[in-house]
Amino acid sequence: MRRLLAGWFVVIAAARGAAQTPYASADSALAAGQPWRANQILAPLLAVPATRTPDVVLLAARSAAAWEGWQTVRSLLEHETWLDAQFDRLGRRLLTDADLAQARNADALDDALAAAVVDGSRDNEEQAHRLVDLARAYDRLDQLDSAATTYRRAMALLPDLADWLALRAAGVTADSAGRAALYASVALPAALPRIPWTEALAHDRDDDFDGAAARYNALGAHVAGFKVEWRGATTDSAKAAIGAGLAQLLRASSNSAESRDALDLIDQVNPPMVRDDRLAVARRAAAVNRPQDAVDQFSRAAVELPLADKDRVMLGTALGAVSRWPDAAEVFAAVHDPAYAGEAAYFRARALLRANQLDPAEHALHQVVRQYPGDTSAASIALYLLADLAIDAGEVDSARADYLRLATRYPSSSQRSHAILTAALIALERGDAGVAIRELSHALDVHAVPQETDASRYWLGRARWQIGDTAGARQAWRELLPRGPESYYAVRAAARLDTIPWPVITTPPAIPPDSLNGVFARAARLDALGLDMEARFERDRLSGDARGTDAERTGEAFLAHGFMARAAQLGSRAASAGAPKDATLWQLIYPLPFAESLRQTAASESVDPLLVASVIRQESGFEPHATSRTDARGLMQVQPSTGRDLARALGFPDFDPALLWIAPINLVFGIHHFAAALRRYPEVERSLAAYNAGESRVNSWTIAPLTGQRRSADHVHDPIDDPELFVERIPFVETRDYVRAIIRNQSVYRMVYGAPSTPH
Numbered sequence: 001m002r003r004l005l006a007g008w009f010v011v012i013a014a015a016r017g018a019a020q021t022p023y024a025s026a027d028s029a030l031a032a033g034q035p036w037r038a039n040q041i042l043a044p045l046l047a048v049p050a051t052r053t054p055d056v057v058l059l060a061a062r063s064a065a066a067w068e069g070w071q072t073v074r075s076l077l078e079h080e081t082w083l084d085a086q087f088d089r090l091g092r093r094l095l096t097d098a099d100l101a102q103a104r105n106a107d108a109l110d111d112a113l114a115a116a117v118v119d120g121s122r123d124n125e126e127q128a129h130r131l132v133d134l135a136r137a138y139d140r141l142d143q144l145d146s147a148a149t150t151y152r153r154a155m156a157l158l159p160d161l162a163d164w165l166a167l168r169a170a171g172v173t174a175d176s177a178g179r180a181a182l183y184a185s186v187a188l189p190a191a192l193p194r195i196p197w198t199e200a201l202a203h204d205r206d207d208d209f210d211g212a213a214a215r216y217n218a219l220g221a222h223v224a225g226f227k228v229e230w231r232g233a234t235t236d237s238a239k240a241a242i243g244a245g246l247a248q249l250l251r252a253s254s255n256s257a258e259s260r261d262a263l264d265l266i267d268q269v270n271p272p273m274v275r276d277d278r279l280a281v282a283r284r285a286a287a288v289n290r291p292q293d294a295v296d297q298f299s300r301a302a303v304e305l306p307l308a309d310k311d312r313v314m315l316g317t318a319l320g321a322v323s324r325w326p327d328a329a330e331v332f333a334a335v336h337d338p339a340y341a342g343e344a345a346y347f348r349a350r351a352l353l354r355a356n357q358l359d360p361a362e363h364a365l366h367q368v369v370r371q372y373p374g375d376t377s378a379a380s381i382a383l384y385l386l387a388d389l390a391i392d393a394g395e396v397d398s399a400r401a402d403y404l405r406l407a408t409r410y411p412s413s414s415q416r417s418h419a420i421l422t423a424a425l426i427a428l429e430r431g432d433a434g435v436a437i438r439e440l441s442h443a444l445d446v447h448a449v450p451q452e453t454d455a456s457r458y459w460l461g462r463a464r465w466q467i468g469d470t471a472g473a474r475q476a477w478r479e480l481l482p483r484g485p486e487s488y489y490a491v492r493a494a495a496r497l498d499t500i501p502w503p504v505i506t507t508p509p510a511i512p513p514d515s516l517n518g519v520f521a522r523a524a525r526l527d528a529l530g531l532d533m534e535a536r537f538e539r540d541r542l543s544g545d546a547r548g549t550d551a552e553r554t555g556e557a558f559l560a561h562g563f564m565a566r567a568a569q570l571g572s573r574a575a576s577a578g579a580p581k582d583a584t585l586w587q588l589i590y591p592l593p594f595a596e597s598l599r600q601t602a603a604s605e606s607v608d609p610l611l612v613a614s615v616i617r618q619e620s621g622f623e624p625h626a627t628s629r630t631d632a633r634g635l636m637q638v639q640p641s642t643g644r645d646l647a648r649a650l651g652f653p654d655f656d657p658a659l660l661w662i663a664p665i666n667l668v669f670g671i672h673h674f675a676a677a678l679r680r681y682p683e684v685e686r687s688l689a690a691y692n693a694g695e696s697r698v699n700s701w702t703i704a705p706l707t708g709q710r711r712s713a714d715h716v717h718d719p720i721d722d723p724e725l726f727v728e729r730i731p732f733v734e735t736r737d738y739v740r741a742i743i744r745n746q747s748v749y750r751m752v753y754g755a756p757s758t759p760h
Contacts, residue, residue, distance in 0.1 A: 022041050022042065022044070022045055023042075023045070023055070023056060023059065025041050026038040026039075026041040026042045026059055026060075026063065027059060029041060029063075030059070030062065030063050030066065034664065035062075035063040035064070035065075035066035035067050036063070036067050036652070036659060036662060036664070036665050038059065038060070038063035039060055039063045039064055039069075039072070039652075039654075040651065040652060042056055042059060042060045042063070043654075046060060046076075054080070054082045054086055054087070054091075055087075057076050057077070057080060057091075058086075058087055058090065058091055058094075060072075060076050061073050061076045061077050061091060061094045061095075062090075062094065064076065064656075065094050065097060065098070067658065067659060067662045067665070068101070068658045068661065068662075069656040069658050069659065070097070070098040070101040070102055070658070071098075071102070071656055071658075072654055072656050073094055073095065073097070073098040074095065074098045074099075074102070075654070077091050077094060077095045077098075078095065083095065083114070084114055084117075088119065088120065088122060089114060089115050089117065089119070092111050092114045092115040093111075093112075093115040093126075093129065093130050093133065095111045095115075096108055096111040096112045096115050096130070096133045096134075096137070097133065097530065099111055099112075099137075100133060100136055100137065100140075100530060103140075105137060105140040105141050106141065108133070108136070108137040108140070109134075109137040109138065109141060112130065112133045112134035112136075112137045113134065115130045115133065115134075116130045116131060116133075116134050124157040124158065125157075125158070125525075127157060128154045128157040128158045128161075128529070129528070129529055129530075131150050131151075131153050131154040131157070132150075132151070132154050132165070132529045132530060132531065133530065134150050135147045135148075135150035135151045135154065135168065136530065138150060138172075139168075139172055142205075144172040144173075144174065144205060145172075145174075147169075147172040148169045148172045148173045148178075151165050151166075151168045151169035151172070152165075152169050155169065158525075160522065161522065161525060161526065161529075162185065163185070163186045163187060163188040163191040164188075164191055164526060164531060164534040166182040166183070166185050166186055167182070167186065167191060167194055167195070167198045167534075168531075169182055170182040170183060170198050170199075170202060171198045171201045171202050171205065172202070172205060173202060174202070174205075174206050179198075179199065179202055183195050183198075183199075188538075189541060190519075190537050190538045190540070190541035191534075191537070194537060196215065196218075196219060197219060197221075199215060200212055200215035200216050200219065200221075200224075203215060204216075204228050207231075207232070209228050209229060209231060209232030210232070212225075212228045213225040213226075213228045213229050216228065222249055222258070222262075223246075223249070223258060223261040223262050223265055226242055226245055226246055226249075226262075226265060227265055229242055229245075230242050230265075230269050230271070236272065239271050239272055240271065240272045240273070242269075242271050243266075243271030243272050243273040243277060244273070244274070244277055246262050246265065246266055246271065246281070247273060247276075247277030247278070247280045247281055248277075248280075249262055250262055250263075250280055250281055250284035251280045251284070253284070256288045259284050259287075259288045260288055260290065262284075263281070263284070263285055263288070263290055263293050266281060266293075267293065275301050275304045275305065278297050278300055278301045279297070279298070279301050279311060281293070281297045282294045282296075282297035282298040282301065282311070282314070282315075283311070283314060285297060285318075286314045286317065286318050289321075289629075291317075291318035291319075291321035291322050292318075292322055294314065294315065294318035295315065295318045295319055295322060295324075298311060298314065298315040298318070299315075302315075308337075309334075309335045309336065309337035309339075309340045309341075309344070310337070310339075310340055312331050312332070312334055312335050312340075312344070313332070313335060313340050313343060313344050313347065315331050316328045316329075316331035316332040316335075316344065316347055316348075316351070317347065319331060320347070320350075320351055320354065323354075325351045325352075325354045325355035326351075326355050328347070328348075328351040329348050329351035329352050329355065332344040332345070332347045332348035332351060333348055341372065342368065342371075342372030342374075342375030342377070342378035342379065343375065343377060343378050345364065345367065345368045345371065345372060345378060346365070346368050346377075346378040346379075346381060346382050348364055349361050349362075349364035349365045349367075349368060349382065349385075350385070352364055353385075362386070362389060365382045365385055365386050365389075366382075366386070368382040369382050369383055369386070373409070376410045376412055376413055377413070379409075379410065380406050380409075380410035380413035380415050380416070381413070381415055383402045383403075383405055383406040383410075383415075383419075384402075384403075384406060384415040384418075384419060386399075386402050387399040387400075387402035387403050387406070387419070387422070388731045390402065391704050391706065391729070392700065392704045393704070394704055394708050394709070394710045395708070396426050396429075396430070396706060396707065396708035397426075397430075397708070399422075399426065400423045400426040400427065403419040403420070403422055403423035403426075404419075404423050406419045407419050407420045407423070407448070411448070414451070416448070416449075417448070417449040417450060417451035417452040417456075418451065418452055418733075420439065420440075420443050420448060420449050420452070420456070421440075421443075421449060421452045421455055421456055421459065421728065422706070422728065422729075423439065424436040424439045424440050424443075424456075424459065424463075425459060425706055425725065425728055425729075426706050426708075427439070428459070428462070428463050428466065429705070429706040429707045429708075429725070430707065430708070433463045433464075433466040433467045434467065436459070436460075436463040437460060437463045437464060437467070440456050440457075440459060440460040440463065441460060443456055444456055444457060444460065454480060454483060454487060454488075454489035454490070455489055455728070457476050457479060457480055457489070458476070458477065458480060458489040458492055458493055459728075460476045461473040461474070461475075461476030461477045461493065461496065462496075462724075464476060465496075473496075474497060476493075477493035477494075477496050477497050478493070478497065480493040481493060481494060481497075481499075481501050484502065485502045485744070485747050485748045485751050486744060486748060487744065488740035488741070488743055488744040491743060491744055491747040492724060492743075494747075500751075502751045503751070504750070504751055504752075504754040505583045505586055505587075505751060505752050505753075505754070516542060516554070516557040517557075519538055519539075519541075519542055520539075520557070520561045522538060523535040523536075523538040523539050526538065539558075539563065539566065542554055542557070542558075543558070543566055543569070543570060546570055546573070547577075548574070548577040548578075549574050549577050549578060549579040550574075551570040551571070551573040551574040551577065551579075552570070552571065552574035552579050552584065552585055552588065554570055555567045555568075555569075555570030555571045555573075555574065555588045556584065556588065558570060559587070559588060559591055564591040564593050564622035565620075565621050565622040565623040565626075567588050567591055567622075568588060568589055568590075568591060568617075568621065568622055569621075570588065571585055571588025571589040572589055574588075575589065583752075586748070586751075586752045587752055590613075590617070590745070590748050590749055590752050591613075591622060592609075592613055592749075592753065593613060593616055593622050593635060593663065594635075594663045594664060594667060597663065597664040597667050598612060598613065598667055601664075601667045601668055601671045602671055605671050605672060605674075605675035606675070607671060607674065607675050607678060608746070610746055610749035610750055610753065611684070611742070611746050612636075612667075612670075612671055612674065613745070613749055614742045614743075614745030614746040614749055615636065615674065615688075615691070615742055616635045616636060617741075617742075617745050618738060618741050618742055618745070619635070619636055619637040620634065620635050620636070620637055622635070623635075624661055624662070624663040624666065625661050633657065633660035633661055633666070634660045634661050634662075634663070634666035634670070635663055635666045635667060635670060636666055636667065636669070636670025636671070636673070636674065637670075638660050638666060638669050638670050638673065640657040640660065642669075642673060643655065643657060643659065643660050643669055644657075646669045646672060646673060647659070647669070649672075650668065650669070650672060652665075674691065677690055677691045680695060680717060681698070681717060682717075682718075682719040682720075683719070683720060683723040683726070684723075684743075685723040685724070685726055685727050685739055685743070686698050686702065686720070686723065686726060688738065688739045688742050688743075689701070689726075689727075689730060689735055689738075689739050692734070692735045692738045692739070693730075693732060693734075693735040697732075697735075699713070699716045701726065701729055701730060701731075702716050702720060702726070703716060705720070705725070705726070705729060706725060706728075706729055727739050727740065
């Protein structure tokens with residue numbers, strides 16, 4: 001294919017005329033792996049009819065296709081009249097790829113038929129790509145015989161990928177003998193386990209509902225089995241049986257992914273269900289964080305009969321999760337069963353607080369403490385929240401009293417550790433270092449702070465230092481150092497001791513074995529053909545087969561081929577199995593994602609690239625295609641709406657959300673956005689907290705520190721005295737742990753890569 005493309009480039013180069021310099025720059029950018037840059041360069045040419053020539057349009061479409069900007073490809077090509085007359089119909093093939101990506105199946109078939117026509121010479125790889133596109137279009141339109149024939153034609157052109165194409169062909173072949181012949185040709189280790197799945201699919205495509213369902217169930221794919229049965233269900237009783245079966249699956253399932261698939265199917269087909277089954281669906285939806293499904297199913301069940309109080313609690317929680325706070329408060333208020341009343345009363349108070357009904361919320365929290373003193377969960381967390389509200393109001397003595405009441409009355413509370421720590425920190429901030437020392441020492445001696453042992457030891461050192469006991473302080477901090485660079489408090493202790501107990505690693509990583517290169521090369525070609533599922537199966541087999549300390553070598557291969565998320569997972573697997581944390585293993589677990597782009601982009605924004613890598617580790621785990629429940633995308637989890645604004649500011653034409661899955665672009669957008677967040681506050685700790693929880697929350701935490709002396713809102717962005725104390729003051733566990741983790745990550749990155757920070 002590269003030889004053919006080179007031939008096209010010669011033809012195109014001869015025709016580019018007045019646009020030679022920008023065209024050549026765009027061509028070079030594409031060849032250098034920067035297709036988005038090529039689109040930027042070509043935008044002015046495309047805007048002027050005189051320079052919007054076919055060669056410019058085609059180069060722009062090729063560039064957009066390289067970053068999966070399928071809407072951009074379509075807008076460039078769909079009205080062009082030269083697609084079947086120039087460039088060996090490459091434009092038509094690119095349009096087919098866009099059709100398939102956007103599920104425009106009828107258009108895909110038309111474009112694929114035109115693209116597959118051979119007007120002259122074409123190499124096997126390129127023609128196979130067009131045949132695979134054509135087969136996929138036939139497949140999606142249920143023209144199965146044509147799909148099977150076309151997949152076989154592609155097999156003949158690509159013998160080294162024939163196993164996967166054989167499985168594709170078998171999946172659309174009705175004749176069992178024909179499928180058997182295709183299966184007999186399959187030998188690749190990653191492809192062989194897919195044969196029974198393909199056989200189930202073939203029965204599915206042939207409308208053998210019972211046969212397909214039986215095969216899916218034998219493979220453990222029960223939701224797929226129900227989906228097939230639904231297609232074959234013709235009576236109300238059959239549909240009701242499927243509804244009952246799905247409900248039973250959700251009752252029994254401990255697999256979150258399977259449960260979500262079952263919930264998706266229920267949303268799609270809406271099977272009839274009896275009330276008890278609907279309740280089972282609602283309860284499982286709540287358990288796997290599908291709150292809207294839980295709300296819908298509980299609400300439908302409540303139409304028939306009032307909900308039990310246990311289910312009311314779950315419904316109220318789900319209503320809160322979809323931000324229906326007044327409705328949640330109302331549902332919680334209806335709970336009277338003593339087994340759930342305390343929990344419901346607390347959740348009602350929290351719902352009122354989230355609905356911005358502050359006085360009723362505080363009153364409700366006090367009621368929880370008074371009315372349900374024996375409910376450890378409800379009363380202790382109510383006290384914890386009352387203490388936090390007291391800090392917000394500048395009433396830190398009241399907050400400290402609530403924390404100490406919690407610690408004394410509820411020794412089994414999950415909030416106890418942080419309550420003891422925060423009470424001591426309030427004393428420290430109020431000038432009572434001796435009280436802080438006494439309370440923290442006692443808590444450590446009696447193991448009262450299991451979730452905050454390191455934090456308590458660190459702050460015990462800070463308190464001792466404050467009274468001039470430098471030896472005692474140093475001893476407390478030295479006890480943290482063996483926790484290593486992956487402990488936030490060990491990092492803080494090392495800084496206090498002015499030491500670097502973990503030496504910078506200078507040994508280069510080992511060179512991965514060549515034996516796996518063929519698998520990665522084959523997977524890359526499958527990706528290029530649009531067979532991304534098969535490519536994933538190839539890589540999954542490699543990582544799945546990596547056991548114990550051998551996972552390290554496989555991880556090296558994944559890292560060498562650019563799969564950093566999988567490399568980090570394999571590195572952690574090897575470390576858990578006892579592999580020594582040498583230079584190679586550290587660099588697997590803490591890779592520098594897309595290092596050149598990361599360093600260049602970070603430098604352009606005056607941000608420490610190792611801090612950015614630390615954020616990426618927490619945000620996406622190094623997965624370029626990571627997508628959150630709120631649709632934040634890519635390495636740095638940029639929202640499409642934020643990306644659109646950044647695109648305008650940074651000069652990216654025709655923003656497409658798919659750009660956010662392209663690692664170097666995500667880095668450009670994400671680092672620019674992150675740099676702006678860093679500039680909001682003088683301290684990285686507050687900036688990180690704002691990046692995670694929002695600027696308004698950080699401002700409120702800044703205004704009300706543990707001293708009780710409220711800060712003026714006009715000076716909320718001025719430097720604070722003690723960023724470390726600010727971290728402990730963060731009331732959200734998720735945000736507090738996020739900031740701690742990134743500070744820790746940055747320390748490890750400095751140890752592993754030895755690069756100095758860039759001031760920001």
